[in-house]
Amino acid sequence: KNQVEQSPQSLIILEGKNCTLQCNYTVSPFSNLRWYKQDTGRGPVSLTIMTFSENTKSNGRYTATLDADTKQSSLHITASQLSDSASYICVVSNLNQGGKLIFGQGTELSVKP
Amino acid sequence: GAGVSQSPSNKVTEKGKDVELRCDPISGHTALYWYRQRLGQGLEFLIYFQGNSAPDKSGLPSDRFSAERTGESVSTLTIQRTQQEDSAVYLCASSSDRNTEAFFGQGTRLTVV
Numbered sequence: 001k002n003q004v005e006q007s008p009q010s011l012i013i014l015e016g017k018n019c020t021l022q023c024n025y026t027v028s029p030f031s032n033l034r035w036y037k038q039d040t041g042r043g044p045v046s047l048t049i050m051t052f053s054e055n056t057k058s059n060g061r062y063t064a065t066l067d068a069d070t071k072q073s074s075l076h077i078t079a080s081q082l083s084d085s086a087s088y089i090c091v092v093s094n095l096n097q098g099g100k101l102i103f104g105q106g107t108e109l110s111v112k113p
Numbered sequence: 114g115a116g117v118s119q120s121p122s123n124k125v126t127e128k129g130k131d132v133e134l135r136c137d138p139i140s141g142h143t144a145l146y147w148y149r150q151r152l153g154q155g156l157e158f159l160i161y162f163q164g165n166s167a168p169d170k171s172g173l174p175s176d177r178f179s180a181e182r183t184g185e186s187v188s189t190l191t192i193q194r195t196q197q198e199d200s201a202v203y204l205c206a207s208s209s210d211r212n213t214e215a216f217f218g219q220g221t222r223l224t225v226v
């Protein structure tokens with residue numbers, strides 16, 4: 001079954017600290033993997049998108065990694081800021097289903113001062 | 114338009130009434146998705162349109178839900194005989210192809226009373 005599992009479910013960190021969010025998937029065949037940030041009351045916004053051949057991709061203080069062999073991805077946030085408080089969603093695209101996006105349940109990150 | 118536009122932004126309806134939600138995707142985007150997000154929960158896939166292919170309706174929760182899309186333009190999601198459990202934010206997203214970023218609208222917050 002095509003699934004995307006994220007951990008932890010929620011996370012609280014202090015401002016300035018780093019954190020890493022995990023994503024495991026069983027979607028096959030794989031097309032690409034995306035990380036989205038969703039602020040409360042807003043639609044998700046894309047942070048990164050990686051294809052099979054990409055191992056790491058950065059977007060400012062966000063760095064995503066992908067291991068297509070183990071079907072794992074991580075999102076590392078460096079020097080966290082209060083504005084990083086949001087839900088971070090891992091999304092995998094299924095190659096066979098016309099690129100249908102399969103969403104994880106998200107990790108709720110709270111950055112405290 | 115500049116982004117994905119959804120209307121209305123908020124809708125309060127009485128149980129048993131029908132509602133119609135609208136999504137205007139970004140011009141030229143062939144892929145369009147509808148998702149539902151209940152309070153405090155992750156995104157739940159509803160339906161996926163890709164160009165002229167038959168839509169993937171596998172996420173529609175019941176036959177009270179239906180969606181249409183005219184070509185590569187506007188889509189409408191219709192919920193008939195609304196129930197209280199239909200209360201959620203309904204999000205629409207579009208993308209130009211399977212390997213590019215999907216842009217989300219701000220959602221329609223539906224409340225069934």
